[in-house]
Amino acid sequence: xxxxxxxxxxxxxxxxxSSAVAILVSIILSLLILLFFRxxxxxxxxxxxxxxxxxxxxxxxxxxxxxxLLLCGVGLVIAFRAGVWNIGAxxxxxxxxxxxxxxxxxxxxxxPPLVLIPAMFALGFVFGGLWGLIxxxxxxxxxxxxxxxxxxxxxxxxQLVYYLVMGPWANPLxxxxxxxxxxxxxxxxxxxxxxxxxxxxxxIGILMVIFTHFLLFNTKLGYEIRAVGxxxxxxxxxxxxxRKVIVISMFLSGGMAGLAGVHAVAGGLLMPQLRRPEQxxxxxxxxxxxxxxxxxxxxxxxxxTSILMGLIFLAGYVIQVLFARGLGVTNVFTGVMxxxxxxxxxxxxxxxxxxxxxxxxxxxx
Amino acid sequence: xxxxxxxxFVALAIRMGTPLLLACLGEIYSERAGVLNLxxxxxxxxxxxxxxxxxxxxxxxxxxFLSAMAVGGLLGLIHGVVVVDLRGNQMISGLAITFVGxxxxxxxxxSYVGRVLNVDAPQIRVFxxxxxxxxxxxxxxxxxxxxxxxxxxxxxxxHTRIGIEIRAVGxxxxxxxxxxxxxxxxxxxxxxxxxxxxxxxxxxxxxxxxxxxxDLLTVGKGWVALALVIVxxxxxxxxxxxxxFFGALYAFQVFLGIDINLAKMIPYAATIPVLAVASKLAxxxxxxxxxxxxxxxxxxxxxx
Numbered sequence: 172x173x174x175x176x177x178x179x180x181x182x183x184x185x186x187x188x189s190s191a192v193a194i195l196v197s198i199i200l201s202l203l204i205l206l207f208f209r210x211x212x213x214x215x216x217x218x219x220x221x222x223x224x225x226x227x228x229x230x231x232x233x234x235x236x237x238x239x240l241l242l243c244g245v246g247l248v249i250a251f252r253a254g255v256w257n258i259g260a261x262x263x264x265x266x267x268x269x270x271x272x273x274x275x276x277x278x279x280x281x282x283p284p285l286v287l288i289p290a291m292f293a294l295g296f297v298f299g300g301l302w303g304l305i306x307x308x309x310x311x312x313x314x315x316x317x318x319x320x321x322x323x324x325x326x327x328x329x330q331l332v333y334y335l336v337m338g339p340w341a342n343p344l345x346x347x348x349x350x351x352x353x354x355x356x357x358x359x360x361x362x363x364x365x366x367x368x369x370x371x372x373x374x375i376g377i378l379m380v381i382f383t384h385f386l387l388f389n390t391k392l393g394y395e396i397r398a399v400g401x402x403x404x405x406x407x408x409x410x411x412x413x414r415k416v417i418v419i420s421m422f423l424s425g426g427m428a429g430l431a432g433v434h435a436v437a438g439g440l441l442m443p444q445l446r447r448p449e450q451x452x453x454x455x456x457x458x459x460x461x462x463x464x465x466x467x468x469x470x471x472x473x474x475x476t477s478i479l480m481g482l483i484f485l486a487g488y489v490i491q492v493l494f495a496r497g498l499g500v501t502n503v504f505t506g507v508m509x510x511x512x513x514x515x516x517x518x519x520x521x522x523x524x525x526x527x528x529x530x531x532x533x534x535x536x
Numbered sequence: 537x538x539x540x541x542x543x544x545f546v547a548l549a550i551r552m553g554t555p556l557l558l559a560c561l562g563e564i565y566s567e568r569a570g571v572l573n574l575x576x577x578x579x580x581x582x583x584x585x586x587x588x589x590x591x592x593x594x595x596x597x598x599x600x601f602l603s604a605m606a607v608g609g610l611l612g613l614i615h616g617v618v619v620v621d622l623r624g625n626q627m628i629s630g631l632a633i634t635f636v637g638x639x640x641x642x643x644x645x646x647s648y649v650g651r652v653l654n655v656d657a658p659q660i661r662v663f664x665x666x667x668x669x670x671x672x673x674x675x676x677x678x679x680x681x682x683x684x685x686x687x688x689x690x691x692x693x694x695h696t697r698i699g700i701e702i703r704a705v706g707x708x709x710x711x712x713x714x715x716x717x718x719x720x721x722x723x724x725x726x727x728x729x730x731x732x733x734x735x736x737x738x739x740x741x742x743x744x745x746x747x748x749x750x751d752l753l754t755v756g757k758g759w760v761a762l763a764l765v766i767v768x769x770x771x772x773x774x775x776x777x778x779x780x781f782f783g784a785l786y787a788f789q790v791f792l793g794i795d796i797n798l799a800k801m802i803p804y805a806a807t808i809p810v811l812a813v814a815s816k817l818a819x820x821x822x823x824x825x826x827x828x829x830x831x832x833x834x835x836x837x838x839x840x
Binding site: 174175177204208256258305309313314315316318319320322323324326327330331333334337338457460464498499500501502503504505506507508509510512513514516517521523 | 574578614617618619621622623624625627628629631632633634635636637638639640641642643644646720751752755756759760762763766795797798800801804805807808811812815816818819831
């Protein structure tokens with residue numbers, strides 16, 4: 172028999188170093204797993220990871236994914252800082268997408284872009300925020316586990332989108348489950364440079380990162396959020412309202428995922444319209460957990476980790492399509508990366524050694 | 537309404553609720569020991585995929601179920617080693633297991649999409665002519681296994697020495713260890729158990745309920761099962777009734793004449809208020825160390 176023994180390090184390893192190693196290890200590990208499915212890992216790496224970097228379309232896709240992950244990720248930073256495990260960015264994103272569709276097709280379809288686009292983002296924030304708020308209130312008032320409630324709300328939102336695109340909002344001109352296309356005034360790519368990246372989302376994304384950084388580290392509320400998240404007992408002793416922190420952080424977190432939803436339907440290279448839920452998101456809300464975690468639950472580094480995960484997400488997708496292995500490659504990447512990351516977190520703070528009962532001791536780290 | 541229509545409904549509820557119950561039973565044990573396994577959803581999915589492949593290739597349901605339990609146990613073991621031995625974050629590791637399970641299942645079973653399994657599970661038929669009752673007792677052996685397991689696991693957790701040790705580890709690991717219980721060992725075994733049961737539950741869906749494999753087959757049943765663990769207040773007998781109540785909510789999808797996409801929402805939407813009511817009770821009964829790694833004092837201090 173063997174057992175693992177951990178000892179606290181005198182000096183913690185740097186977060187950046189341990190994260191970088193974790194990313195490298197998990198990419199190698201994932202590619203090795205692909206070997207079992209007769210996917211050549213070197214080809215997969217070259218085509219999946221390097222391929223997108225040399226084309227304009229590739230970079231546009233990386234940034235399209237990256238901006239969704241940026242907005243979801245920075246929202247999750249707020250929730251995670253408050254010690255609230257919001258697993259519901261996926262559903263909150265979908266609610267934002269629904270809001271955008273409602274505004275663009277039904278509410279004010281004839282408005283000029285400078286009215287329409289801000290209205291879409293504003294309502295997207297509100298819808299996503301309210302979706303997060305449900306879980307927040309349930310947690311603060313009734314002690315409902317937020318992991319489970321946000322997960323359930325994901326499925327509800329998912330079915331709601333399905334219902335809308337196949338029912339009341341279905342496009343009568345086609346049999347595909349999609350809504351009518353958005354009016355041209357709602358297309359976010361109207362505002363882009365030589366690279367097709369949605370400028371409105373980019374601006375909002377950067378603003379949200381700055382806002383979150385300022386909120387967390389320069390305001391009383393931010394102090395309270397961090398206090399509740401890092402030491403709830405001490406926070407209670409200081410008279411900080413845990414309920415207020417939970418509710419506000421869930422609203423903001425959901426709202427930012429809602430913004431991502433607006434971008435997801437209106438900011439891509441595809442025709443802006445509400446689609447089947449798995450075509451709108453394909454798990455961005457979950458990958459955003461990685462984005463926030465890789466960033467050390469800090470807003471500024473989310474800018475880099477979201478672009479990086481945007482690339483990794485795209486790589487998984489490219490490999491899936493190229494090697495025709497159905498869904499799954501991206502999920503394996505995400506899973507392996509989360510697993511390696513959770514080990515890396517211990518490794519950063521502790522020395523890990525393996526002890527064999529009655530045998531000599533092996534040491535690592 | 538005709539009694540036999542109700543009978544049909546109850547039978548359907550039991551068919552839909554059994555995978556929830558199986559996954560729930562295992563998770564009750566790991567949470568009782570203080571380990572949260574958020575990997576249930578992915579474990580069910582991989583169990584469903586592996587179980588289907590094994591049963592399809594050998595034409596043996598038993599072999600299918602055993603393979604599913606083995607692979608589920610393996611995922612449980614990975615989660616256990618990461619969170620129990622390496623003190624990794626239980627939320628992150630559990631989610632990781634879910635993603636790995638989801639991803640691997642669609643990769644592995646990719647070429648099995650659309651194939652149908654033509655093996656019947658042995659049936660036990662008693663009270664065949666009594667309406668409603670027959671729905672409960674005219675069932676396949678796996679459902680009977682689920683009934684029996686609920687009772688056995690209830691007895692074990694509340695009335696045996698090993699059950700006391702499991703609960704002690706979840707209530708206060710420091711005291712448990714002081715009284716000679718091997719905290720890591722119990723936690724690891726319970727986590728493996730939760731994985732194996734989730735694998736079994738997943739295989740029930742692909743081998744008996746659907747008899748086929750499609751991508752993302754379990755569509756959230758693992759997450760519902762996780763919620764039901766709390767709703768059942770970590771009691772295997774309560775889990776039996778609550779799982780079948782939720783099975784009935786799934787069965788509504790077929791019986792209720794409303795839009796299918798709205799009907800599919802019902803179990804998830806219903807989980808939230810039920811969870812809210814249960815959480816109020818669970819606040820007192822909850823497991824104090826759930827989700828927290830057990831780090832001994834000497835380990836937390838600076839050492840060599």
